Amino acid sequence: MKAIVTVMLKDGVLDPQGKAIGHALHVQGFGEVQEVRAGRVIELDIDARDREAAAARVDEMARKLLANQVIESFKVEIV
Amino acid sequence: MRAGIVVFPGTNRERDMAIALHRVTGIRPMMLWHRDTKLPKLDLVVLPGGFSHGDYLRCGAMAAHSPVMSAVRAHAATGGAVLGVCNGFQILTEAQLLPGALLRNAGLRFLSQDWHLRVERADTIFTSAWRQGDIFRVPLAHGDGNYIADADTLDRIEDEGQVAFRYCDAEGRVSPETSPNGSARSIAGVFDRSRRILGLMPHPEDLVDPLMGGTDGLPLFKSLLESLVS
Numbered sequence: 001m002k003a004i005v006t007v008m009l010k011d012g013v014l015d016p017q018g019k020a021i022g023h024a025l026h027v028q029g030f031g032e033v034q035e036v037r038a039g040r041v042i043e044l045d046i047d048a049r050d051r052e053a054a055a056a057r058v059d060e061m062a063r064k065l066l067a068n069q070v071i072e073s074f075k076v077e078i079v
Numbered sequence: 080m081r082a083g084i085v086v087f088p089g090t091n092r093e094r095d096m097a098i099a100l101h102r103v104t105g106i107r108p109m110m111l112w113h114r115d116t117k118l119p120k121l122d123l124v125v126l127p128g129g130f131s132h133g134d135y136l137r138c139g140a141m142a143a144h145s146p147v148m149s150a151v152r153a154h155a156a157t158g159g160a161v162l163g164v165c166n167g168f169q170i171l172t173e174a175q176l177l178p179g180a181l182l183r184n185a186g187l188r189f190l191s192q193d194w195h196l197r198v199e200r201a202d203t204i205f206t207s208a209w210r211q212g213d214i215f216r217v218p219l220a221h222g223d224g225n226y227i228a229d230a231d232t233l234d235r236i237e238d239e240g241q242v243a244f245r246y247c248d249a250e251g252r253v254s255p256e257t258s259p260n261g262s263a264r265s266i267a268g269v270f271d272r273s274r275r276i277l278g279l280m281p282h283p284e285d286l287v288d289p290l291m292g293g294t295d296g297l298p299l300f301k302s303l304l305e306s307l308v309s
Contacts, residue, residue, distance in 0.1 A: 009182075013182070014227075016184070016185050016187050016225075016261075017183060017187070020187055065136070065140065065144065068137055070180040070228065070229075071180045071182060071227060
């Protein structure tokens with residue numbers, strides 16, 4: 001089973017990398033781009049008996065290590 | 080004062096810290112390894128600067144879960160002093176021993192230059208050799224020093240006197256423009272509630288000898304020496 005954890009800076013947390021990417025896109029002629037937010041995707045191969053069990057474990061992993069909840073939010077998908 | 084410096088893979092400022100501690104205390108600090116699970120009897124544990132575990136995932140995230148951190152936590156729980164500088168500050172926030180987090184500098188550039196700090200309180204083991212409001216020069220060397228916490232946490236740490244240092248100009252004025260990295264409320268260093276744990280981004284240990292260009296960083300170490308006599 002594969003889990004995909006998407007970690008993003010929380011709304012309201014300034015994202016200078018996203019801003020820089022947006023600026024670079026504007027410079028290259030993509031003027032339609034408005035706000036850009038940059039995050040991180042982490043894929044995990046999981047040995048679990050079912051999707052619910054996998055999701056619960058990955059949720060715990062995200063809380064303990066993969067995301068820093070002071071600044072980041074996360075989303076877990078089991079595929 | 081018996082001090083130990085924790086070395087993680089990727090730590091690179093442990094020798095600067097050792098030189099500063101040796102110069103002030105006359106005793107060579109012990110080097111501790113990130114896999115150590117027990118610490119010798121120490122008055123002060125220092126987490127120095129560098130790029131522990133290559134800054135993978137987030138700065139300090141891997142180091143915060145190292146075996147040695149359980150021992151550092153136990154040391155702190157019994158009133159032992161803990162100092163984290165630069166990457167050490169990031170590790171202490173990731174370990175939730177200090178509030179808040181450190182993000183990429185607002186200007187996205189790695190900062191390698193001197194700046195000024197204002198001492199916010201002088202009644203702590205780390206700052207007693209200064210006076211409140213003193214201004215001192217200090218080297219910066221970081222890419223991720225943008226201190227952030229939610230508004231409630233910022234209000235709480237201000238109310239409880241946990242702000243140790245703020246970035247300022249040479250006259251001690253604090254404004255958003257005097258924060259080199261975008262830090263909330265120009266915060267450069269914070270204490271835990273007990274004020275026995277301090278984390279700060281700049282490097283006082285790199286300004287402790289005239290040969291380094293100044294001695295502005297010495298009061299930090301003199302404070303610790305006076306406070307932690309053993």
